[in-house]
Amino acid sequence: MKKISFVLLLSLVSLSGFSQKKLYTYPLGVQAYTFRNHFPKGVEQTLDIIQKMGFTELEGGPQKGQTAAEFKKMCNDRGISIPSTGCSFEELQKDPQAVADKAKALGAKYVMCAWIPHKGNDFTLEDTKKAVEVFNAGGKVLAENGITFCYHDHGYEFRPHDKGTYMDYIIQNTDPKYVSFEMDVLWTIHGGGVASPQELLKRYGNRWKLMHVKDLRKGVVGDKSGHEPAENDVVLGTGQADWKKIFKLSKKAGIQHYFIEDESNKELENVPKSIEYLKSL
Known part of the structure; x- marks a missing residue:
């Protein structure tokens, strides 16, 4: 009887999921840019696809x-x-209050900015300092409206500066009360290397609030340009990102919202495969 009870207990534990922790336990999110070729043809039809x-x-x-x-x-x-x-x-620079008002009308708690203006591929310290100034000022207005501002990295910020990079400079010189960050995994690898997502999650912890779940084709070496061909955006789990390590560290950092972003031209084929990969972790 005791033996049967023990076997039954093990079965219940297994069925309840305690025997294996899932790495991805968050709602499925997607970046609207994934469906950039669909929205102009019909917003409701595109949202139906997303649903x-x-x-x-x-x-x-x-x-x-x-x-x-x-x-x-x-x-x-x-x-x-x-x-x-x-x-x-x-x-953000011109009218952060208008940005906050739009976010509130959508019910959004976060606003992200994904590009710092600069000339060609020449991202400089001057550009970096200007961004810090705008992010701190705009982020303060958003915070006063109950909105968290996040800068989304794009690869070019990983050029060396002092003992780190321009990305380190931005994070270290923005006020944590007003400025947080969204990690785009593909661009982080493209700018900083395969280990960079893990390193940055460890280094800056809860400064990261959002994540773009996106994978870079194997063999591609980033050039810190912030640009790469669409075909290098591949199904999750088939590229360079070490998602198991990334999700363990992102959970520890406290990230709650993850958005699949597929910039390829095979989004209807790739995205369902990426979803299945997340579910399998």
């Missing part, structure tokens, strides 16, 4: 000709929330 794929979170905003309220309702009708939206560097 059918199983996504419940979207990082994005109203499409051309829409208000934030209209887009939010379309998403809500499909069980999709918008925890994060984007803004340009210029918008």
